[in-house]
Structures are given as structure tokens and as C-alpha cells.
Amino acid sequence: MKTDFPDLTIETQEEIVVITIDRPKALNAINLNVMKGLNEIFGENGLPPNVRGVIITGSGDKAFAAGADIKEFSFDNEATAELSAFGHDTFKQIEHCKVPVIAAVNGFALGGGCELAMACHIRIADKKASFGQPEINLGIIPGYGGTQRLPQLVGKGRALEILLTGSMIDADEAYRIGLVNQMSDPGESLPQALKMMKVVVSKAPIAARNIIESVNAHYAMPERSYAIEIEKFGESFLTEDAREGISAFLEKRKPEFKGK
Ligand code: DAK
Numbered sequence: 001m002k003t004d005f006p007d008l009t010i011e012t013q014e015e016i017v018v019i020t021i022d023r024p025k026a027l028n029a030i031n032l033n034v035m036k037g038l039n040e041i042f043g044e045n046g047l048p049p050n051v052r053g054v055i056i057t058g059s060g061d062k063a064f065a066a067g068a069d070i071k072e073f074s075f076d077n078e079a080t081a082e083l084s085a086f087g088h089d090t091f092k093q094i095e096h097c098k099v100p101v102i103a104a105v106n107g108f109a110l111g112g113g114c115e116l117a118m119a120c121h122i123r124i125a126d127k128k129a130s131f132g133q134p135e136i137n138l139g140i141i142p143g144y145g146g147t148q149r150l151p152q153l154v155g156k157g158r159a160l161e162i163l164l165t166g167s168m169i170d171a172d173e174a175y176r177i178g179l180v181n182q183m184s185d186p187g188e189s190l191p192q193a194l195k196m197m198k199v200v201v202s203k204a205p206i207a208a209r210n211i212i213e214s215v216n217a218h219y220a221m222p223e224r225s226y227a228i229e230i231e232k233f234g235e236s237f238l239t240e241d242a243r244e245g246i247s248a249f250l251e252k253r254k255p256e257f258k259g260k
Helices: 033-042 079-097 113-117 134-138 147-154 156-164 171-176 187-200 205-220 222-237 238-250
Strands: 009-014 016-021 053-058 063-065 101-105 108-110 123-125 129-131 183-186
Touching: 016 033, 016 134, 016 187, 033 079, 053 063, 053 113, 053 171, 053 187, 063 101, 063 113, 079 113, 101 113, 108 113, 113 129, 113 147, 123 171, 123 187, 129 171, 134 156, 147 156, 171 183, 183 187, 205 222, 205 238, 222 238
Parallel strands: 016 053, 053 101, 063 108, 101 123, 108 129, 123 183
Antiparallel strands: 009 016
């Protein structure tokens, strides 16, 4: 796959791609380069078919991403709307990615950084990480889906508290309220994310894709989400991997899934 993107480092470990936002001096703030790179990677044909999982993390030990790059903000109305739409499109691509995406949150995840982590399917946070949507401190509101995904993860009351106070919460609190799935020891969020991803990629890939689509359907088209689950169940049931998984169980052996 293409690995040459400004301000991003891409590494491939077997079937897993690790994307690192590489702007440690700016606390990995999400600038246009980062957003364009993510858009290309998660866009059509960005990830080769052999990729089974993606991890997103930040460079250094201080930040995952301390928000959108405040130094790039402009007061041009049209440009702002365009950038918001582009960011929404990018984060939706991550949310709807056909393979599981885990955020290894190694430090500050603020504003657009917290929104990026929330667009991923699973979040693992370093004990030293902190989260927040401080946009209100700047007189603005989240522009990359934060007002929608935060209440989905933590409920309306807690989301409104975080959004309206603009205060940071630590990893313990983020774990307690369900914003993150697991906490890691300091410096261990990426290894822990890799460990979890290795479990995930050992499962049936088509089933994983259908689970992501069915769960997303609940939020994207709630009136059809049960119908979509039925459809996706049928699709999964007819795969070679379903035959393999069920036979392996009956034969008391480990399944070998092929993504077919
Ligand atoms: N953008 C640009 N640079 C940033 C940054 C950011 N978000 N956060 C930190 N930096 C830079 C600092 O300016 C500093 O650079 P130098 O002065 O050394 O050149 C360097 O990173 C180190 O930061 P500090 O010196 O401040 O480090 P501290 O440890 O003292 O403090 C901190 C860490 C995370 C508490 C602090 O840096 C901080 O409060 N950062 C800002 C957090 C924040 O407010 N984030 C932005 C949230 S707003 C949009 C769509 C979406 C958005 C915007 C527009 N459109 C559609 C147009 C989203 C907006 C947001 O994310």
C-alpha cells in the first residue's frame, strides 16, 4: 500500500497497518496533511485487500492528537464548511471501514483528536491519557462528529457535561464512563492494541465486516438496522468461513478462516 504521506508514518505488521500521526512537536494536532492522508488511506482502494485491521496512534509519549491544528484555522466561511465536510467524510470512512480500527490513545485526545478516537471501533488508552472536547473554550463546537459520537458512547448527560464544560477527563474516568474499552500501563497502548488486534484478525474477516456494518446501521439507519442484521447474518452464514468455523467446532479443532 502507499505509505508515503506527509505527517503520517505507516507501518505494516503482517495483516495489520499501524498509522502514526507524526507531529509530536505540535502534539500531533490534526492538520490538513493528516486529514488528507487519512482520507486517502480509508478511501476507496486505500487499504489493500490483505489488510485485516488498522491501528491509529500518535507519535511520542505526550499526545494522541491535541485537536485540529488551531494554527490552520481560518475565518473563511466557505473553507470552514468545506473542511468540516471533508473531516466528516474522513471520520465516517474510518467508522465504516470494512476492517476493525483500534485507536491506541497514547496521550492527549482533545477536540478533533478525541473525535478521531471516537470514530475508531475500539479505544485503548494509556493510563496517562486525557480526553476532552475543549472547543467551547475557543467559542466553537466540535466539527468532526463529536456532538454525535460522544453521546453514543457515554450517554447524553455525560456527553453534554464534557461538551459544555470543555474540561478534560483522565483515562480512569474515560474508562469508567465507557469512552474507552481498556486502559494500558504507561507507554503500552500500542502493544496492547496490537495484542487485541491479533485476536480480532484471527477471526472470520467477512463476519467482522458484517458485524461492523450491522452495528453502524443502528446509528445510521435505525429503521432498517434489524433488517440489515438479518441480511448480514444470511451473508455470513453462506460463507466458506462459516462452514469452516462450524466444522472446526464440531471436530474440536482451531478454525482456519480464509476471508471467503
Ligand atoms: N493545534 C496546534 N498546535 C497545538 C495544538 C493544537 N490543537 N495543541 C498544542 N499545540 C502546540 C502548542 O501550540 C505548542 O507549540 P509551540 O508553542 O511549542 O510551537 C506545542 O503544541 C506544545 O503545546 P503546549 O506547550 O501547550 O503543551 P502543554 O503540555 O503545556 O499543554 C495541552 C498541553 C494539550 C493542554 C495544550 O497544548 C492545549 O490546551 N492544546 C490545545 C487543546 C485544544 O484546544 N485543542 C483544539 C480543540 S478544538 C473544524 C473542524 C473541527 C475543529 C475545528 C475546525 N472545521 C471544520 C473548520 C476542531 C477543533 C478542535 O479540535
